[in-house]
Amino acid sequence: MRINRRKFLGASGALLQVQRSAAQPLPAPQQAHPGVWRFRLGAPEAITPVATRHYAPAAAGFAALPALTACPVSVSGSASRRGYLVRIPLAANEIVYGLGLVRIPLAANEIVYGLGLQLQSLIQRGLKKRLRVNADPKMDTGDSHAPVPFYLTTGGYGVLVDTARYATFYCGHKDRRGAPQPVTESVPAAIGQDALPAAYRRYRFNQATEVLVEIPEAQGVDVYVFGGPKMCDAAQRYNLFSGGGPLPPRWGLGMWYRVKNDYDQEEVVKLASEFRDRRIPCDVIGLEASWETHAYSSTFVWSKKYPDPARLVKSLATQSFRLNLWEHAFTHPDSPIYQSLLAHSGDYDVWGGLVPDFLDPEARKIFSGYHEKEHIALGVSGYKLDECDNSDFTGNWSWPEVSSFPSGADGEQMHCLYGARYQDTLQSIFEKRKERTYGLVRSAGALAAPYPYVLYSDLYDHKEFIRGVANMGFSGILWTPELRNANDPEDLIRRLQSVALSPMALINAWYIKNPPWKQVERNANNADRLAPDWESVEAKCRGVMELRMRLIPYLHAAFVRYQRHGMPPFRALVMDYPDDPATWAVDDQYLVGESLLVAPVVAGQSARNVYLPAGDWFDFWSGTRHPGKQRLRVTPPLEQIPIFVKEGSILPLAEATLHTADPAAFRLHAQVYGDSPRPTVLYEDDGSWRPSLAEVTLTWDGARESGAVSRSGSGGGPRYVVTTWKAVG
Ligand code: GAL
Secondary structure (H helix, E strand, C coil), X not given: CEEEEEEEEXXXXXXEEEXXXXXXXXXXXXXXXXXXXXXXXXXXXXXXXXXXXXXXXXXXXXXXXXXXXXXXXXXXEEEECCEEEEEEEECCCEEEECCCCCCEEEECCCCEEXXXXXXXXXXXXXXXXXXXXXXXXXXXXXXXXXXXXXXXXXXXXXXXXXXXXXXXXXXXXXXXXXXXXXXXXXXXXXXXHHHCCHHHHHHCCCCCEEEEEEEECCEEEEEEEEEXXXXXXXXXXXXXHHCCCCCCCHHXXXXXXXCCCCCCHHHHHHHHHHHHHCCCCCCEEEECHHHECCCCCECCCECCCCCCHHHHHHHHHHCCCEEEEEEXXXXXXXXXXXXXXXXXXXXXXXXXXXXXXXXXXXXXXHHHHXXXXXXXXXCXXXXXXCCCCCCCCCCCCCCCCCCECCCCCEHHHHHHHHHHHHHHHHXXXXXXXXXXXXXXXXXXXXXXXXXXXXXXXXXXXXXHHHHHHXXXXXXXXXXXXXXXXXXCHHHHHHXXXXXXXXCCEEEECCCCCCCXXXXXXXXXXXXXXXXXXXXXXXXXXXXXXXXXXXXXXXXXXXXXXXXXXXXXXXXXXXXXXXXCHHHCCCCCCEEECCCEEECCXXXXXXXXXXXXXXXXXXXXXXXXXXXXXXXXXXXXXXXXXXXXXXXXXXXXXXXXXXXXXXXXXXXXXXXXXXXXXXXXXXXXXXXXXXXXXXXXXXXXXXXXXXXXXXXXXXXXXXXXXXXXXXXXX
């Protein structure tokens, strides 16, 4: 057995040594980008995520990451009658904390994360996942709106298997005869029993093992390895390889509200005015199915309910609202583009409509051309791209895997690629017009990071939705734990808090007539039976939405770092603290940007534990300072979602405005946490296609207790002004 030693610095600054066991034959990998290696195994298929990609890697970003000389893991593969099998070793690590004489050995295998939207599990080690595209899976099998054949490990590297097949990942728990046997089955004390879920034994501590990836049909595959040395570096490399994260327009980071699916133009205008009158923050109003003459399948033609869409867009714009349109791709025979798409679609229909082949440039041109002329040219800001996943669990309405498409893709490949190719078909309109958009999509896959689209689901378990926020940072995808109706006002407010601290603050009222704070119960809401105390519920909801508005400059800066450096703005704790085993299983908290740790509460929970990693943390609400590396018990009042600010941060909070265009949204209150905080950098964004983003740096002089603002570059657009400074704690 070959032992290969790697060394890197842990988050605590302590030297970590990892002894890796590996025993696989090595095809020589090629360095594709700094710290990114490609193993070409056998004869890869022609249609894969990399082969059909739209964005080139964001090459400039790699320079800021640590230089690496060797590929951190070996990969091997073999063809069989079943397809192609890839093997990637997982180490039985002996992690040694400390320097010199102080050595605290901790037996712990690499823990595996990622594989896309896995709502029911954060840790993938010990699980079998078949990455099949599907809406609303209820079991933890790998079926997902957005499965991604990419994983990251606490060993500090990531692996992308470049396939558009329903690949099966066995994440380190299969006993191959002759493989090393586990030394111990018990959880090492240093990890702590409550740090891992009950099924921890699956993780097989101290056993060298491997990830097996079986790809049906294929006789070869490219496997990309993204080096660290830390997990977060590997995630950044993957996101940069994908093209870097998106930078949403500022309005995209405001509040979103989707109206009931049968609303008409007048009802939309009325609701928009009501929002402004009642001081409900909102930047984007989304229409659901009723705007089209036919929706299942879609015509993309404005219905009689919307007699003057241009006027609607204009009148909403005067109140600083943007308009977003729901649709799916299935093209109804009455659609003006049906005939021209016919030769560029799959051989099976869905809901009586064509399935455009978005791998075919002609289909993309026809589809995007019509959308530009009929919607975007009127001022529509973007789309919600529904039902581009698959439907084994929801009535099986989608195209079968046996379909064939003019591009040569079969139905399985098309399912794996459809979300991303649909996004870039519409993205081509915005690119051409040099406009930015932000929207929703119900499927995504590999290399999705650059798309300004956020994933959502008809599933509705609040805990799973929170896990989604933490989980998606591993896979280069944004996710919204959208709010619809609720069991009671507590459920409503707790859900809204999670929404406010997520990539898209979306209220998706597609099946309720009145805003949910007027009546949480769906039938009563639709019968206009409003709750007697709805105004007090509305006030609490307003408070939550105002918190979102106050965080926009901070969130915007986090997205700039996603675009430039590939750093996910929302991510699980383990991403930043992989050498702290107590973070490994934390799936009900997440990090936002550089300074915030969020621990949402679900209805019925009067208290919860919050794990604070190394360093001191300040309670956002009370300003109380807490040392890290501890589990804290918190009892947050209903109005408060637990948020902790990292010691050494300057947190800029904007005024709470009704929309992002209000000049007051640029007036900041700087809160300072700790005596000598790091400078905070914000970016001034004029909303243009490629904004120059002047850098605004906030610094704090602890001795003098005074703050300063400096600016470099010119950004155009409104300027940030810090109106107050406050030293907290
Ligand atoms: C679902 C979608 C919902 C809503 C609904 C309208 O597929 O997930 O958010 O848009 O369609 O019919």
